[in-house]
Structure formats: structure tokens, C-alpha cells
Amino acid sequence: MISEAYKTGNVPGPLTAVVVDGRTAGEIINAAKNPLFVVGSMLVTEEAGGRRLSEYAIEIAKRLSARGCVTITTANAISVFKDVKDVNTKIMGLVEVVDRLQDPNWGANDKPHDLVVFLGIHYWMASQGLATLKHFAPHLRTLTLCFMHHPNADWSFPNMSREDWGKALEEVVQTLR
Amino acid sequence: MISEAYKTGNVPGPLTAVVVDGRTAGEIINAAKNPLFVVGSMLVTEEAGGRRLSEYAIEIAKRLSARGCVTITTANAISVFKDVKDVNTKIMGLVEVVDRLQDPNWGANDKPHDLVVFLGIHYWMASQGLATLKHFAPHLRTLTLCFMHHPNADWSFPNMSREDWGKALEEVVQTLR
Amino acid sequence: MKEGPFNARLKSLRTPNLSLSDLEISIGRVKRPEEVAEGEEPMGPTPMPGIKDLRYWDEILLRRYKPFYSPICDMCCFCVFGKCDLTGNKKGVCGMDIRAQQGRWSLLTAVTGLSTHFSHAKELVEWLIETKGPDVPIDMGEKTPVEAPITRVVTGIVPKKISDFEPVLDYIGREIGDLVASIHIGQESDPLDFESKVLHAGMLDALSMEIADIAQICALDFPKGEIEPPLVEFGVGTVDINKPVILCIGHNVAPGSEILNYLEEKGLTDSVEVCALCCTAHDMSRYRSKVAKIVGPISKQKKFVRSGFADVVVIDEQCIYTDLQEEARKVKAAVIVTSPKAMRGFPDRTNAPTDEIVKELLDGAPGVLIFDPEKVAEVAVRVAMELAPRRQKYKGLPDVEKIVSLAKYCKHCKACERACPNSLKISDAMYAAADGDLSKLAELEDKCFGCGKCETECSRNIPILSMIVKAAERQLKEERSKIRAGRGPITDYEMRMVADTWGSGIVPGCIALVGCANYPGSEREVFEIAKEFLERGYIVVATGCAAMAIARYKDEDGKTLYEKHHGIFDAGGMLNVGSCVSNAHIIAAGIRLAVVFARRIMRGNFAEIADYWLSRTGACGIVWGAMSQKAYSIATACNRFGIPVILGPHGSKYRRLYLGRREEPTPVYNVKTGKRRDEVLMPEHLLYVAESKEEAIVTAIKLCMRYNDFTEGRRSKIRHYVDAYFKFFGRMPEDLKYLVRSEDDIPSEMREVVLEELKREGWEPRKLPQQELVDVSTLEKEKLWTFEAMRRGLRWFTV
């Protein structure tokens, strides 16, 4: 299944993301060897399904940390992790992460990644970052958990309301091992 | 349903053709008040399902003529109609037809058209002609019967083999009233 | 030596290896050796460089800062071999891959920006020569003896009068041709060579901006580096709509200044209200600060025109919504367009009798095209005066009840939100408005740049923008404040005063806020960034839309930052430098520093000067609302001069950044001994995109650090870095080990925490003596022209 891009004009080319639901997204993360979770500035401002977006992000980050994976906080996202325990975070600029991810040997936890998961990043920055990865990081798959559809990812949610988004994120959290 | 463009790089934008089969295509033509059939140079050279493409074109043109509709032959397509009876043809360049179709009052049979059907036109000329109509002839719907998928049309076949194309054209002919 | 045309002759001077030529360049022709005055500043190695002549400098930059590409399109549509799919490792029919294609787009974007400034400069110079004569002296005031630093550095020319810019313009025009030619199918293929051309375009952009601004400063007597330029009335609310209102929009001051002249001549200054938008507003207020009012930046264009306040709208060039004339027509305002670059389909009435044109416009002609600024002035004033009384009923917006009923019609499909560049939450605001609560609509105003894209997508034809403006009407009308008129150059005098502290890092940096108004969050963010840095004792300079965004907001005590802070180029100074072309003066500041502080040769000595910026001079550009091709070429201009720049999130759509990787060792050289050693990369990036205001602030602090920071300077910079991190993120930065050279660099009050962090990261102090640490350049010794010239026994006066 494919979807229209959230930004109507964002039609990058013949290759376009596959639409997934929350459960599938969770399974994709589960299946990955060393997923990297990258969260951005919208963690500070957005809500999903009536909860703060940061709550979902923290849940996901915790489960990933339990598997030895890292969460990269871009922009000011680190501020929502201030008093959170049991989470491996690292501060980087989004473009810095994406830049380094082009190197197949780079890992935020010193191991190469096979999956990158975006959440809460400014739409166009995320879209452009995903484009960089699509073209220049063929060793990686990309998944976004935003409510805005991202054609440049390998997998993306469709465009959805904030309510449905909350449900989908809930599903992701439930599915994660 | 949507399909990839025949030319991989031909991704024009968010709006893209709906894929149809032969029967649906025939019904679309049947439903139109004053369809205009436009055929091009590939009539002279192409085969579909083992028959000459021109044979299908002539069949369709005949049925349309019976309804008072006109077939426009572009380029050298007129040459295949040399000894054909019971067909209203008119010779024009493809870009000339498309140019005039932007005028909602223009008709090859002096009545305005509501549907334009392309067959056997050089891929890029057809694609560009369909783009012109998409943007500048909102009063018209467009259908192409080529084996190459055309995202700029309203309706198009998917990419198909010459054999399947023959079958689809046969279906069109069968469906036409 | 044979006589011959200038440019052909020059070629022999353009040598990639540095041989000190015994030829000097004066205006438009090469001096014979006997003509060169003794003691005159020698010519550097690259006067009037062509594409290939500064490639060696670009190689240094691009080895440190690799182009980072983000395609916004996977296809290429440049030639009819295509349209080609370039996804991943596919090549186009011509052999281009996606990386080279991004380089090509980067070049196209930069050269579009460059051409725009060039064309603007050319038109200004031609018009000024025509009206004021070719001999207007280039005089920037006694405090600024170096009149045109960029012109000197790039071309080697020392301009004495405005017509001396003519050969410089010829040079730029020819280079533009070469750059555009490189975009053609089957030419350049290497991303780095594309980027070298991009950087070349950037440098020429700086040169074009300098010409434009110097020409208008000298010929129209704008402020010449005044530290207290007059305050100008700013904001929608300052416009007196009881008078006939003329609104000028764009970048070319010619028509606007003539309107001001005409009013003066006719004694009508008090009878007609003259206001302006965008850089034309800056420049008109530099011309007549007491008369011309500044409405605001590009984001106000449609908002103000739609309000109906303007009776006559005069459009010149650049960044003017291309359907603005239609907006004007809807409110029955008269439209006059004036630029060959934006003729917008109107009939050319330049040679028609004025009476006839006035009549046409009063009779409802949709608009006229007039190329003669004097005629524009007379027509504008006469039409405004006659038209104003007739169109009172258009001066206003839909009323509140109308808005509520329109909001009820919304089907909440969010097509508008998906099309809105800032994804504003229109649907939510419509829900509230339908219930009679306009506050949510009003809140959008600050974040909305007034494009109207939402409206073109709404299948219900809801006039979303008008509703936002109406809802925000009160706050808009209350928008009245003061902005300092654009001051023009940073003076050599100021530079002498600040040289020690800025040059050593004690003044922790100069933050340049420039660029367009498509801010990621709201215009307020630019104000907040400025405030943050002013409070930290940085020098803050601003131009164009950004200078206006800052003026829009007031501090707790009701003052703008311009009123609150001094206007000196020194710690805590808040400078409005001027319009977009005034950006040249910011780049020039670092050139002045290199001359004042280090006596470096300017003329034709690009690489050494840029190295000085890159390795010594703490500054960072923030283009928070980067949008136009000009903003890109301005950023690139900074980059070629060695100045790092941070873009707002939309900047990722430019497709290319220059990112460094701090852990990769990079070579630096001792300027005196020439000894090479490897260092961490500093500054870390050359062109960066930040996602939030906070990220922009901490990154800018970091990007102000330089190899040559004295200990005291570095300590101050680290203090701000750590402090800002705690302020915004509540924790320590993770990269201090790259920034702290020795324990002396750590501010005493945070010594322990920092050392602890450093220890965790396995930090080792660098074991170099202070002098060795700071006498650093990125250029090899033999490419430092000043030193080379001295070694060759040359002696000269620097200004």
C-alpha cells in the first residue's frame, strides 16, 4: 500500500514508502538487529491521542535501551529525557546523525545499524534526512512513526489524525519486545 | 489502483492516472458524450497480440464514427486508413489537437469533447500532451489505450506485454457500443 | 607589453601557483610596472579570479567540510534525454548520478542568487551614473578609509568613483556565463567541482552586494557606518491610513527614493503616507528616515495589501509574491511595476505622457509598467492622492461575523495544512472560530508568512489568510515600534577598537542574523535568538527580513532590542546593517580585522583573507528563515570567506550542507614556521541546519570558536557553551573534549564538572605552547601572501 505524502508537493520520485500500521512498525523494529531511534523537537510540543508525544517516545526508547540500542535526541529533544532513567541517549544534530549514517560502519553504540526509526522531527528535515539515507545509505532501512506520511522512508504511517496517531504509537509500544 | 509510469523517470506529481482494464476503458468511452479518438505514428509500426495495431485502431474508429465521433490521425497515421471506409478522420499534428483541446468549445466535429482517447502515439509526446490537458483542459478527461502506463492521463492501462495489450484492445472493441 | 582589452590581459595574472606579478591593477586596466607607486599595497595572487583560480582554496574547505546532500527530487528534468530517474546508484542518460545532480542544483541555486544581486547592482550603478554622473566619489566617510574591502580582495581594484565599478560588473557578468554554462548537459560531473563553482558564485555574490550597497550609500547619502543611525518607524500600526498611502515593495530603491524626492519637491511630504515592505523599505528609510515607514518583511506583503490600506502599490524586484498584483487589484489599488526582471505582463508606458498614465490608472487599468523612476514617482503620488478618497471602502477586511460563518463552512479536510509550508493548525483554528473564538486564528498570524498557499488548496474557497489577518487585526494595528535605520559598513574605526577583544575571542563572537521570513516556528524566534546573544555579550548584526523580525518585538519594558542596546560593533551591540545587499559589510568586517589586526594584504588576496576568517575570527551566520536563492548565495558567500552559517529547518530543502566530522584530524600550519600538525576540526561545520531555536543557539556558540582563540577567549566561549546547554537542555554538552585544548580553557566556576566530563571522555590536554596553539592557519605557508611578499622584500603601507 502506498499513500500520498503529507506535504502535497513532496513527490520525490518512483521509489516511495510502504505504508505500515503500528503493529507492523513494531515488528519491523523487533526484527532489526541494531535499530537506531532518532527523536526530534516535536517531542517537546506535540500530542498524540491526548498524551504528550514524549511519553510514547520515552516508552519506545526504554525498550530499545533494554536491547542495548541508543536513542539519539536531536535539537532540544533531550530536554524531555531530563529525569528519565534506563534510557541510553546521545545528543546530536539531525543532520549530523544522518551524515554519519551514510557510513555503513558507523554506530551510535559503536555497532553498525540496520534500521533507523524517526519520530517527532520537523517534517521537511525528516523528509530530507530520509532522502539522504535512501540514496546514500543503501545498507539501511528507514521507518518513521510520525503522523505525517513520508515517501522518502522505506516504511511510514499514512497521514493520520492526532487521535489515530496515539493509537498507532500505542500499538508500536505494545508490539515491541 | 495506480501503476508505475512506463518510463521510470516519468513521475510528474501528486496526481496520477487510475489504472483500467480493457472493459472499463470501453465503458468509459461508451459513457462519454463526444469522445475524440487520437491515433499516432505507432499505428504504422506496432503490433499487439499478434495483430497489427492499426486493425484495432480501425475497429475502434469505425464504432466511434458510427456515433458521429471523429478520429484524428496525427503524424503519418492517416496512411493506415487509406482504404478504410465508414470512418471520419481528420489530419492534425498531435500538438495542434492538444493545443485546440484547451479551448472548451472546440470540437473536431464542431461539438465540444468530454473525453480524449489516445492510441499509438510516441510515448513522450503522448505523455506531454496528456500533461497539457491535465493542467489546461479541466473540462476534459483523458484515457490512453497504449501498453505503456501514462501517469498524466486520467485513466491508463498498466504497463503490459504486447500479448496482453492485444487482449485488452480486444476487450475495448468488444465493449464498445 | 602589448596594449589590449582588460579581460584578456588579466588572464596572465590568474596563475594558480603564486608568482608575485610585478603588474598592478588599477581601474579597468593593468598598470605598467613603472606606474606602480612605491610603497603601494602589492597585488595578491588572484585578482579577478576565474572558476579555476581559487579551486585550491575550495579544496581546503571541501576536504574539511564535505558536501552533505539531501535530494528533494530523485529525478532530473534538465534536458530532453530525460526525464531521468536517479534513485540510488542509477545514472541519468547523460551519466549524471544523484550526487552530481545535487551539486548542479546547488550551483543553479547559488548562481540564481548571485545573478539577482548582480543585476540589482548593475541596474543601480547604471541608474546612478545616469542620474548623478559617473564621478560620484566612493567615499564611505573618514572613519572607513577602506571603502570596498570585498572589491579589493576579489578584484584588486580600488574604486574611486562609482563608474569604477563598471569593469567589476563586466567581470562578474562574464563569470556568471561560465557558471551557468557548467549546468549544461555533458559538462561538469564531479560534486566537488560543482561545489567549487558554487563557492565561486558565493564570492561573486558578496562582491555584487558590496557594489550595490556602496553605490547607493555614496550616491544617495545613506548612513555611512553610523553607530547611532536614526530610529525609523516600524510596523503595520505606524501607517497613517487617513492619508493617501503609497506602498513600495522589493529591493531596488530607485522608484522609492524618487517618490520621496518628488514629495519633497512638491511640498507634499506631509500629505502622503509612504511606506514600504522588504529591503526597499530598509533602503528608503536609509534615504529619508523621517518619512519612509517600514511595514515589515515579506511575510507582511499579502497581509498588508489585502487590508486595503495601500492606494498605490509600487513593485520593483525580488521576493515579491508573483500574484501580488492580483491581490492589489482585488482591493482596487493601483499597481505600478518598474523592473525589467518583473514586468508581470503589464504594458510598457514609460514613454507615455504622465497625464495619460494617471488617467489610465484612475480609470481602473490593472497596472502599468514604467521604467523611469522619476516618472513612477509622479504617477504614484498623483494617483494615490486622487484614488485614496474613492477607495475608502476597500480599506478593511471581512468583519468578524463573516469570519465565523466562513469558519463554519470548513470541512476540516486539512488540505490547507498539508499545503501550508509551516503546517499550521488551520483546522483547529477553524473549529474555534466557528464557535466564535478567533484567538486561535489570531495566534497563527505570527507563524504565518502570508503566502496564501492554503487558500489555493481549499476546495471550499475559504479565504484562510484573510481570516487570520482579520482575527489578528488588533495585534497588527498595535504593531508599532522602532528600528534603527540600516547603518551600512562597519567602520575601520570601530574595527580598530574591537580588534583586540574580537580577534582574540574575548568578545565571544559576532552573530549575523540574516535571511528571509519563513521561520520554522515564528518570527519571534529571531528576536529571541538576538536577545540571547546580546545578553551574553556577543555582537549581533542583522539585515533584511531578519533585522525587521527583531524590530517586531519588545522587551518586558516595551523597548525593542534596537532601543535597548547600543549600536556599536562591539560586545552587546545590536546593529541593523541594512538591506540584504548590506550583508556585504558583515563579510567585510572580517577583512577589516585581518587588515587592522594583522596587516594582511587585501588586494587580489582572497585565500589568505578567507583563511583569516576561517581560522581566527569568531562569527556565525544564522539564516533562520532561509528561503530564497539569494539567501543561499549569501550563505555560500560567507562559506567561501570561511564563515560558518546555520540555517533553519527549511534550509534542508536547499539540498546541500557543508558538514565536518570533528574527530577527523585536519591539517593546520604555523603561520611563521610553516610547520604542519593535525588538529580537531574547528569550527565543526560550515553550513548546518538546526531544527530548533535552542539548537541554533548552542550550535552558533560552538561555531564561533576558532583555532586562534587566545586562552581567555576560548574560556569565555566555553563558558557560554556549557551555560547555554544547561539553560536549554539541563545538562552538559557531550563534545567538550574537542573544544577544550588545555585546562586553562575551562572557566573556573565550572572547572570541576567539566573536568569530570572530560575525564569520562578520555580527554588529554594538547601539549603545545600557547603561541604554537594560536599562530595557526589552514593555508600552507607559501600560500600566505602577506608573508610571502615580506619574504620577497616587499614593503608597503596598509590603509
Add this chain to the structure above:
Amino acid sequence: MKEGPFNARLKSLRTPNLSLSDLEISIGRVKRPEEVAEGEEPMGPTPMPGIKDLRYWDEILLRRYKPFYSPICDMCCFCVFGKCDLTGNKKGVCGMDIRAQQGRWSLLTAVTGLSTHFSHAKELVEWLIETKGPDVPIDMGEKTPVEAPITRVVTGIVPKKISDFEPVLDYIGREIGDLVASIHIGQESDPLDFESKVLHAGMLDALSMEIADIAQICALDFPKGEIEPPLVEFGVGTVDINKPVILCIGHNVAPGSEILNYLEEKGLTDSVEVCALCCTAHDMSRYRSKVAKIVGPISKQKKFVRSGFADVVVIDEQCIYTDLQEEARKVKAAVIVTSPKAMRGFPDRTNAPTDEIVKELLDGAPGVLIFDPEKVAEVAVRVAMELAPRRQKYKGLPDVEKIVSLAKYCKHCKACERACPNSLKISDAMYAAADGDLSKLAELEDKCFGCGKCETECSRNIPILSMIVKAAERQLKEERSKIRAGRGPITDYEMRMVADTWGSGIVPGCIALVGCANYPGSEREVFEIAKEFLERGYIVVATGCAAMAIARYKDEDGKTLYEKHHGIFDAGGMLNVGSCVSNAHIIAAGIRLAVVFARRIMRGNFAEIADYWLSRTGACGIVWGAMSQKAYSIATACNRFGIPVILGPHGSKYRRLYLGRREEPTPVYNVKTGKRRDEVLMPEHLLYVAESKEEAIVTAIKLCMRYNDFTEGRRSKIRHYVDAYFKFFGRMPEDLKYLVRSEDDIPSEMREVVLEELKREGWEPRKLPQQELVDVSTLEKEKLWTFEAMRRGLRWFTV
């Protein structure tokens, strides 16, 4: 009058209303009235026109021939306000709609082509001034006293020596800046104003091409309008691969001519094989017709390099596959790149010692960049001689068995076909090849332009292009024929001879076959079109890739059209004019006609000259393989001069045509009385796309008709039109009623059938006397400068 710089002064001459200035322009400065020689040709109204000065002419063209837009993309990605969806009636964030956006792309495409020719001209002139001095006289031979018609018409300058082109280049460079600036966000919004700028770019393109070709003709002593220029060896098969082989590719003759010089000097001409591709080949053979061999057009680049025959590949600029250096590397050929526009990532070795560079290349360096053509020559020759013996094993292609086994590996997914610009039936050919039958692969060669796009899409990595080339090896090796060396200008002398017959329509037209090699069917079609027109007694002129395509094929009796037909600009003449820049001479031909036949003023008199082309002079360009941006700007150059052009189907991807609607009445004026009347539109289109060769032929015949055809001329044109229709379509054309003015226009042998058809169509003869019918212009009387000048009592000599 004050002294001042050239360009500023000129402004006062650029008046949109036509006031005959008493100033004259000589080289680079304005003459004072007393300096103007008595009887000298007066200056027209628009010397050195800016964007706005010829808008009145463009309005005439664009009212007749409306821009017809075919977007190839529905989005805009020009600025970071976007990316915007412009589908249908949506506008971009900046207000642009899809129509204006196509105009903008049209401008970008044209200005890219223009800049490429400009930059080429500039580099040539700079290099020639450097090597031959500034005083090389502009002398086109005694048969061609009007040395530079386009320069005269556009700028008013009469160049005497090559350095006189310098101010013209300055002028073009400045205009390019203005044109590119118009692409910036928030500038132009009106499609017609975009198109006016496009046409301006086209005119400047013609000027640039003229400068480039005249400079090289004069300084390098190319043929000067010879009617029997030497025959040159043409085709892959003519290259002697037993010698060391140097291959030059591109458009700038500098390196190639220096290689020929070096070989001569060293007496090595017979020891080294020098061959070339693309326009460099044309120009090298114009320089030394006996030595330099022409391999073919762009379609042969990869095919030839892959064959491994070349030991050294020298690349200059334009239309060179951007991965060609990689192809060369695969066969271990040495690569030398030479142009700042296409540096392709190689290190600049211009200043390295020659021995060192030679050694580097022999040691396997991937390539070097050398800007000095003399050094290129020495390096190329020395490396070729040393390398040739070492790389014998690379001179060849995969063998036949290999091909069969590769073909078996094909999974028939047709990804290659979908990516191939011409959708060649590769899968079918692979089926056959897998069965050992290579004939289907071989058949593809003629239709394949050798891009290798198919290979980049094949997930099985099948080397499709190599297989095609191998399968066609025998036919390629047999490709050996003769082409006339590019002759350069059409002489004034020839024009005098043909003036009566061409000017009146008795010679039914001049067909110009130009442009690139992406033909819709095969290269053979260009040959067939040429043959058709030659047999009909048209004048056929060709340049660039098209001139080569014609040379590739032989008639039944084994001769090329060049050998079979005379080379005079007259009925039945087959002229190779030269390289792409020689296209200027084709446009110049009509200017010469206007002067020779009608004594029209040339200097600064653009509109009248273009009107002469449009309303009187029967010609049509056919750009059957339009591909590059240059091809677009060349077509546009023709269009602004009033010459219609037909593009091949791929031309639809340029996004814009100029189409007329014949039934819309268009105003024409009697040149003597000024009386206006309405006429059918003629020629019917200005820029047209044809889908098949047959359509191109009949349409070209029609587009050669002109208002001013004498009866005998029109009769001859109608004869060909009807005849060709019957030949290709077996029936009557349906639009004769627009073409036949009176019964006299009908050829006697088809009188009855034609009259019958006309009757059916309700045709009425036009009731105007012959003289009234033919004294027609599209310009109003007062804009016909020659007549205006005469009315004002001026008298002058025309050359």
C-alpha cells in the same frame, strides 16, 4: 556629452520608442556626431538591447504564436518555500502557477544554452587574443564583406579585429545576469514576459555563436564560405587503430588544434592518428581537413571509447557524457580534461612539468586537468605514443560467444527498455542473441544513442550497450565515408546569386538540419529528410550532429549526399556549415538577404530584420534530435529572428512550443502605404513538434511558405506540399484553403483536384493585386527603420 563607461552611456540609446539617434556606435564607445562618416549606414533603434527593448517585437511574435506548455513536472522545487504542487490551478507558495513555471523553465533552459555558447565564445576569444594577439583582423574573405551580420544587427558594432568582440562579450555577460535574475523567486510572473526573456536569450545565443565561429574562422584560418570545402574522412571505420590514437571530444577546438600543430612541428603527423567526436571534430577538420578524422556525433562517444581504440582521450566542453572518463578508465586509456566548466574532479596539473604529467598518466593516473592547450598537445602525443603498444589488449569488445552467454542471463524484465530514452526493444534482441542470432542486437545500433542508461537499470548487470556495439561491429567498422568540412558563412556573393529566386519563393526554401543525436527513430531519418529536400530542389544546410548523421549514410550508388550534391547555397545544395556555433551563419543568411535584396539597415535594427525573415524568407529549421539546452536556445534564436523550427518528438519535453492557429486573423501591413489588413497566419507555427519523419517533411514544406511569396514561388511550394502529402499519406492535405491565395497559386498539373478540394472547403480567392499581396510586413510602418530613415532624408551606402 560627458565621457563615461560604455554600458552606462548606451542606456540612453536604448529607447523603446524609435527616435533616430544622431549617435553612432563604434567599438566600445559611442561616436560623437562629428565622427560619423557621411553616407555611413545609420544606426537602428535598438543597439545592444536590454530585456525590455525588444519586448515590442516579442509581443508581435507571441500574439501570433502562443506559448504552448507541456509540463514535465507538476511541482516546483526552486526555493525552499516549496516544494510546491502546482497541479491544475493551484499556485505555489510564492504565487507562481504552472503556466508561469513553464515559462520560467523555458527561460532557464534557454539561458543555459546561451551561457554555454557565450562561455565558449569568451574562452575562444580570450585564448586567441592571448596566442594570436588582439589584432587578428575580422576578415571573412572578399566574397563576404559583411563580416558579422548578427553582431551588426544586435549591437550596432562593426568589428574589425577580434578584440572588438570584447565589449560585445561584456554586453552578453551582463544580459545573462539579468535573465538569470528573473528566475529568482518573486520576480517575473507572466508567461509572456518569461517568453520575451527567452527570446532575448535566443538572440544573444545567436550573437554568441557568431562571435565564437568568426573568431576561430579568422584566427585559425578555417574555410571562409567555400562552396567546395575539402572532403574529410568520416566514420569509425576510418580510424587507423594500428597507430597510436588520440581522440578529442567536445566543442572547443583549442586543445585539438594544438595537437595538430604539435604533430606538424614534430613531423609526427603520419605517426599518430588524430580523430574526434562532436563539434570539436567539425572544427578540427576545418583546421586540418587532411589530418583530423571525424568519428561521429555524440551517439558514438561511449561506443567508440568502449571499443578501446583510443589511447588518449582529450575532453573539452559540452555534451560529453559525464561518466565518459570512467569509460576511458575501464579500457586504460589516458584522460586529459581541459575546461574549467568540466573539471570532473581531476587534479590541476597545468603548472606541472610536462615530463611529470606524462609519467603520471603512463603510471596509470585516472586523468589530469591541464588548462594550457599547448601543454595538452605535448602530453597527449607523448602519452599516446608510449601507451599505444602497452594497451593492445584493450582494443576490442567482448567476443561473440560471450555475448550469447550474457544474453542468456537476461530475465526479460524490461527495466532497460523502460529506462531507454528510445524504448528500444532490448528484450527481444536478447532472446534472439541467446539463440545465437545477433542481428537484432546489431539492428539496435542505429537507433541507440549510446548512453548506457539501460545498463544502469539492469539488475543483472548485463552490458547491453557493449553487446549492441559488438553485434554491430562489422557495420561500424564499415562506417567510412566523406563529409564536407564545415564551410562557415554563406557568402554575400552566393546571396546575390540566389537572392531573386530564394527571395521570391521560387527556390522553395532553405531547410536547416541541426541539433543533437537523440533521434526518435534512427539517425538515418535525418539523412532521409535531407535527401527528400535535396531532390525537391530545396537548399539544405546542416551543422553539428545533424551534419554528421547525414554523412553516415550513402545513396544507392555509394555516395554521401555531400558527394552527390553541390555545395552552393542554392537549389539542391547540400552544405555542411560547420559546428553548432556555425548555426549563426544560417541565421545570418537571411540578414544578408534583407541587405542584398532589399537594402535594409542592419545595425541595431533587430525588429525590422526579424520581420524580414518572418514575412519574406522561406526557411525552416528541423532539429530532429533536439536534446540539449543549446539546441533549445538555438531554436529560440531562430524563433526571435522569425524563423520557424520543427523539433523531433523528444522536443515535447522542452515543455514549451510556439503554436499558431491559422484561422485566427493576424494583422499585416503594407510596407509602403502602412495599410493594415488581416491575413491568415503564415507561417502557421514558430516552434512545432513532429511525431514522424513524414510529418516533419510535410510540415517543413508548409512552414517555408511566406506572406511575400511571389505567385511563382507559392505555386512551387504548393506543388511540393501536395506532392509530399500524396507520397506519404496517399491523399490531399486538408488545409489548402489557407495556403492558396488565388488560382494562380495552384500548379497547373494539379489544378483540378486542388480546386475541387478548395471548393469543398469553401475557399474564396483573395482579391488583392499581386503587389499588395506581397509587400507585406508584420511590423507597423513606423517601426520599419529603413523606411523611416529614408523618410527622414538619410542616405547611406549598404555594404
